[in-house]
Structure formats: structure tokens, C-alpha cells
Amino acid sequence: MSNRPKVHKSRSGSRSSGSRAGSGSNPLLKWMIVGVVVLVAVAVGVALLASRDAEQAQTDVAQVSDVSIEGAPLPRFEGEEPDPAMEMRAPAFAATTFDGTEVSVLPGDGTAKVIGFFAHWCPHCQRELPRIADWMANNQLPAGVAVIAVSTAVDSGRPNYPPSTWFEEEQWPAVVVRDSAANEIGEAYGLGGFPYTVGIAADGRVVARVAGELNDEAWEFLLEYVAPAPG
Structure with a gap:
């Protein structure tokens, strides 16, 4: 009979190790997401600017004039x-x-x-x-x-x-x-x-x-x- 102590593996340790292994992120995917967010923000900004310019153009139209x-x-x-x-x-x-x-x-x-x-x-x-x-x-x-x-x-x-x-x-x-x-x-x-x-x-x-x-x-x-x- 062996006198070597038994080693009990920690289940929580195994999950932690697995979690660390699976948490690695893909840099390319991250930059793609950032790019999409930036494009959406730019599109919204352009739309708001165009709307503001259109409203300003209407405001600039004289509604009465000399006759x-x-x-x-x-x-x-x-x-x-x-x-x-x-x-x-x-x-x-x-x-x-x-x-x-x-x-x-x-x-x-x-x-x-x-x-x-x-x-x-x-x-x-x-x-x-x-x-x-x-x-x-x-x-x-x-x-x-x-x-x-x-x-x-x-x-x-x-x-x-x-x-x-x-x-x-x-x-x-x-x-x-x-x-x-x-x-x-x-x-x-x-x-x-x-x-x-x-x-x-x-x-x-x-x-x-x-x-x-x-x-x-x-x-x-x-x-x-x-x-x-x-x-």
C-alpha cells in the first residue's frame, strides 16, 4: 500500500482554468465592432447636420417681401x-x-x-x-x-x-x-x-x-x- 498522499483536484480550479482559456478575445473582431460603431455614429451625425441645415435653410427664407x-x-x-x-x-x-x-x-x-x-x-x-x-x-x-x-x-x-x-x-x-x-x-x-x-x-x-x-x-x-x- 502506498503511503503517498492523495491529491484532490479542485473543481473550481479546473473551471477557473477553463474560463481563462476561453476568455481570450479576437483583436480583429474587436476592431471590426469598433469600426461599425464609428460608422453608425458618423452616419447619425451627418443626418442630424443635414436636418439642421434644412431647417436653417427654411428659416432663412423670407416669408414676406416688398410688393x-x-x-x-x-x-x-x-x-x-x-x-x-x-x-x-x-x-x-x-x-x-x-x-x-x-x-x-x-x-x-x-x-x-x-x-x-x-x-x-x-x-x-x-x-x-x-x-x-x-x-x-x-x-x-x-x-x-x-x-x-x-x-x-x-x-x-x-x-x-x-x-x-x-x-x-x-x-x-x-x-x-x-x-x-x-x-x-x-x-x-x-x-x-x-x-x-x-x-x-x-x-x-x-x-x-x-x-x-x-x-x-x-x-x-x-x-x-x-x-x-x-x-
């Missing part, structure tokens, strides 16, 4: 019948779009016109503008008729500001011009409420004024009403 008016102003529209502005010559005006392009609106130049006045904060305008935009995107205007939108009554402290973003988001397909800070175009056309639409015949006469929302049927009727007679 010029020529001709007698129309009486304020109060919805009375008969409308005292009927058969009056609509005033001409020059204004600019949100990107600074100059636009001259000259009643009597041979093209009939439908001019819509919109306020960004007006809930009725917020319903009518996309409806008309959708109609124009899917239908043709009658021959000899032009549609112009006027962004007016701008107030940075009220909802849905700035109007330049609103018109862009609604994909307004026609010309839109900026009124002045004093709403001079609106005043010249007798603006009394929103939305407000004025129909002008090809010879420059005012033939329709409407305050309030227009549904598709009323919109189509107005376009046909102001359109020049065929031939």
Missing part, C-alpha cells in the same frame, strides 16, 4: 349681394415667390385668372390648399386660365409657420407669391376672410369673389366661369 400695386383697390368683400366689385378692373401687382423670382400679375393681359389668398394658420386654408393642389395635379386647367396663390397674413407666432414649408409640403403646383408684411395685395383685393378667391376674366374684370372653402365642384365651376369663350 407693388397698380390700380384702384377693390372694396372689402363682406359677402353681400350684389358684390360691388363686380365688373371692376382688378388691380395689377408685382411680387416675388419664396425663391425670389419676380412675378407680375396683369389683369387684362388676355389670360383669365383665379387668385387664391391663403393664411398658413387658417384651418380652412389648411384643408382647401391640399385639395386644390391635388385637383390641379390630376386635372388640366381650362385653356386661357392661370391660377396664382398669395401667401398673406403671415404670423410667426401662429400655427403652421412658415408658409414656405407648408406650400412645399403640400406640393402646390402653381405660382405662389409672398404678400408684404402689411398684406398689401390682400388689402388691394378686398380680403375679408380666409380662404379668399377672386375670379378675373381675360379682359381684367372681376367676375367672382368667394370667401370660404371651395369643394371640387365649386372649384371646377369657378374655373369654367372665368375661362375665355372658345374661339
Whole structure:
């Protein structure tokens, strides 16, 4: 019989040894993970910077601008019948779009016109503008008729500001011009409420004024009403 002492192996020691053997890390994998994290961080940073630049660009767009008016102003529209502005010559005006392009609106130049006045904060305008935009995107205007939108009554402290973003988001397909800070175009056309639409015949006469929302049927009727007679 051997007198040599028995050696009992420690189980915990075995696990510890195994743990140390398995804890070795792969340097290549570590750097790959670091690289992915860095790329994600860069992508997020670029996206945030682009978003900030886009917001800054919109903030830099002037929402009102100088305008010029020529001709007698129309009486304020109060919805009375008969409308005292009927058969009056609509005033001409020059204004600019949100990107600074100059636009001259000259009643009597041979093209009939439908001019819509919109306020960004007006809930009725917020319903009518996309409806008309959708109609124009899917239908043709009658021959000899032009549609112009006027962004007016701008107030940075009220909802849905700035109007330049609103018109862009609604994909307004026609010309839109900026009124002045004093709403001079609106005043010249007798603006009394929103939305407000004025129909002008090809010879420059005012033939329709409407305050309030227009549904598709009323919109189509107005376009046909102001359109020049065929031939």
C-alpha cells in the first residue's frame, strides 16, 4: 500500500482554468465592432447636420417681401349681394415667390385668372390648399386660365409657420407669391376672410369673389366661369 498522499483536484480550479482559456478575445473582431460603431455614429451625425441645415435653410427664407400695386383697390368683400366689385378692373401687382423670382400679375393681359389668398394658420386654408393642389395635379386647367396663390397674413407666432414649408409640403403646383408684411395685395383685393378667391376674366374684370372653402365642384365651376369663350 502506498503511503503517498492523495491529491484532490479542485473543481473550481479546473473551471477557473477553463474560463481563462476561453476568455481570450479576437483583436480583429474587436476592431471590426469598433469600426461599425464609428460608422453608425458618423452616419447619425451627418443626418442630424443635414436636418439642421434644412431647417436653417427654411428659416432663412423670407416669408414676406416688398410688393407693388397698380390700380384702384377693390372694396372689402363682406359677402353681400350684389358684390360691388363686380365688373371692376382688378388691380395689377408685382411680387416675388419664396425663391425670389419676380412675378407680375396683369389683369387684362388676355389670360383669365383665379387668385387664391391663403393664411398658413387658417384651418380652412389648411384643408382647401391640399385639395386644390391635388385637383390641379390630376386635372388640366381650362385653356386661357392661370391660377396664382398669395401667401398673406403671415404670423410667426401662429400655427403652421412658415408658409414656405407648408406650400412645399403640400406640393402646390402653381405660382405662389409672398404678400408684404402689411398684406398689401390682400388689402388691394378686398380680403375679408380666409380662404379668399377672386375670379378675373381675360379682359381684367372681376367676375367672382368667394370667401370660404371651395369643394371640387365649386372649384371646377369657378374655373369654367372665368375661362375665355372658345374661339
